[in-house]
Amino acid sequence: MKIRLLFATIFIVLFSLNSFSQNEKDSLRSEIINYEQSKHVFLDKGRRLLLDHFEKSDMFKVKEVKDLLLKENEGNVYNTFYPIEFIYILYWTEEYNELIDFIKQVDFTLPVSNSVRILAATDNMFTSLLQQTVENKDLLLVFIEESEVSEMDKEFLVLQLEDIIRAGLSNRIDLESEQTVYINELSDLFLDKYPDSPYDTIIRETIRYKFEPSPWAFYWDFLGFGAVVPTSNLSDYFSTGVGMEMALDLRYKKLVGILGFGFSGHTLDNEILINGVTWANNSSATLGIGYLNAGYLLLDTKKVSIYPFIGGGYSGFSTSQDIYKEIPELKKLKLNSWFPQVGIGFDYKFKMPNLDYYEMGSDGNWSRISVRYTYRMPDFSRSLEGRGDISQPMDGFTHSIMVSWGLGGRGTERVK
Known part of the structure; x- marks a missing residue:
């Protein structure tokens, strides 16, 4: 009797260890399968949801989704959006202070994450944002004018809006286009009016493209x-x-x-x-x-x-x-x-x-x-x-x- 009890005990222990080991393997297998995948899927769904709210003109929801996506990526814009996408979004959500802070430190040469690069190729976020921005530029100008930022900031935001539309429409700057001539005129007026502005370097380096012989x-x-x-x-x-x-x-x-x-x-x-x-x-x-x-x-x-x-x-x-x-x-x-x-x-x-x-x-x-x-x-x-x-x-x-x-x-x- 004691011998039978001993064998039964050993069998139960071995079976339990095997089950525990199998469960542990299954858990590890699931972790491997879902490693980084959940973040990619979350970003994919989040970007598409943001775009869906944007096309419905629900900018409050656009801001909520944008903030949540950034929170999931520890505030890293380059792991969430292309910089130009983020700038378009901030114009539409009227977050001008955040927009100005981002423009002051943005580096368009930095690469975005692989997830952003892959998702942007299929979700058409950039195309939709650009199209709506071009078609409704006058509305955005009204938003800027009615905002509570300073007059200098308003004029800079108008100038930056023209530039970011130009950047979206073409990968290279047509130096003789009417759009570039207009942007250069706005830049000259701004630099003359605000010679010591914090935007001086930005305008001279990235916005105004004037050449002389x-x-x-x-x-x-x-x-x-x-x-x-x-x-x-x-x-x-x-x-x-x-x-x-x-x-x-x-x-x-x-x-x-x-x-x-x-x-x-x-x-x-x-x-x-x-x-x-x-x-x-x-x-x-x-x-x-x-x-x-x-x-x-x-x-x-x-x-x-x-x-x-x-x-x-x-x-x-x-x-x-x-x-x-x-x-x-x-x-x-x-x-x-x-x-x-x-x-x-x-x-x-x-x-x-x-x-x-x-x-x-x-x-x-x-x-x-x-x-x-x-x-x-x-x-x-x-x-x-x-x-x-x-x-x-x-x-x-x-x-x-x-x-x-x-x-x-x-x-x-x-x-x-």
Whole structure:
């Protein structure tokens, strides 16, 4: 009897331990399954309930649900809403002091929680809030005007409302849109009226997007063609030539500096006695030049520039390789001359395809077509003096007309 009782006792104890262990495993299994899931589901249902009350225009319930969701997430907005969603909600619930405090410290670059990111993709909260805010902006403006916050706060809330609508409608700011121009005007008025306001940095850094031209501009004209026309005695020896030039153009405010290099191809119209030999008629000749100009912008718009310039350079003639191989004395002609020059330039500037004019507020992605007329005054006769050659006056000047294409532009700087 005692033995039976002992076995029964042992069986009951083992069965109880097994049951307890199984219950513990079931509890742990349930905990694993529901870990974080309950918070995600709670947030999902809460966001949808808030949106349902919002669409019914029950802002009292919207505020209650919003507060409860934040309480569940220990007040962390980024674990509950996207910042822009939260701002829309606070405008509608008329919690302006909380809204102002949030705007002062919000960081739109901080990531939201995974739950918010996932839920926002399906519950359409942002879309609904934005649509109602855009369609009923006048009503929100009335709410702001009738609120008890200070006049300065009211004006800032109006400005912030315009900005948050702009942010909702587009991921990038169209700097030339009427909306941006209006926001910039409101910003200027506010900054002038309240120069020491606590919103000064917010407006300058995140709301007002005004740009002004940079004082510096740079262009590189790497392909230019045109005509070089000798005059007077020089034209007796050299024909009109086809020229090619490259120029670097640096500008500061109204001042222009141009460094250029080029050459032009000519034909001899008369023979030239040089280096004790004859450079025959109809031979080819190349005129190489380098110059530096300083100019002034009489007109400088986004599309057009006009600028006179004055400068100087150095030029020299050479002949072809075939000729100086046959007549070695013509390899180094030393038919060179320093020269002064004057001229005028015209630029037509245009946007390059597929390049964003407003990338970071810069208009540097421009191309231009330039037309420059230059009057050069060399004197090649001097290089022949004292060399034992017969007198051959070459004191003519040259006209140069170049049409070139280049890249560059005058950047813009954001006004803060």
